[in-house]
Amino acid sequence: QVQLQESGPGLAKPSETLSLTCTVSGYSISGGYFWGWIRQPPGKGLEWIGSINHSGRTYFNPSLKSRVTISVDTSKNQFSLKLNSLTAADTALYYCARGNSGSSSWFDTWGQGTLVTVSS
């Protein structure tokens, strides 16, 4: 059974960089699929951030692309998100999920999410 688990600090300061990691269990990232990040501000809807595959091919939301880095570490079966120049608008529940393509809205397995608050 595939499981995903996000980890990272729950609090970040404005202008700083957020770093989150998603650890995958029950499936090897090298086996295929794309691995994505989606966020949800409190009380609001879902926003796709970007996706990556095992070889590092990435797709990003154009509205966030200049601030986002997504990387993969197949040896640890993890993928990571870095979001810089944080503002309060980046406060959200951040989910990692397994997708079937970089240009697809199909995500069949999600982590439980990790809340990130941006505040000084």
Add this chain to the structure above:
Amino acid sequence: QSVLTQPPSASGTPGQRVTISCSGSSSNVGSNTVNWYQQLPGTAPRLLIYTNNQRPSGVPDRFSGSKSGTSASLAISGLQSEDEADYYCAVWDDSLNVVVFGGGSKLTVL
């Protein structure tokens, strides 16, 4: 403001049939497959319908999806109290080069 338009709310009584619409354009719903997600309170989204009308294993057949032109719909028949949740449609947009989610529809079982 999402490029996919969903009604913010929907409601029904137990046993009823409810539909939730998702209206898009030729660059998204009109040219790509639609997926639907169910988000129960305090939980992560769950893939409910994929490729317009397919159900993942474990999803009851009370849930069905359809697509026509630039609109898609999610139907829930035999409504149950545990269906109370937020429902989101999602699709790839060829013009914006982004995965877009609808604004979400909150379903209330009266």
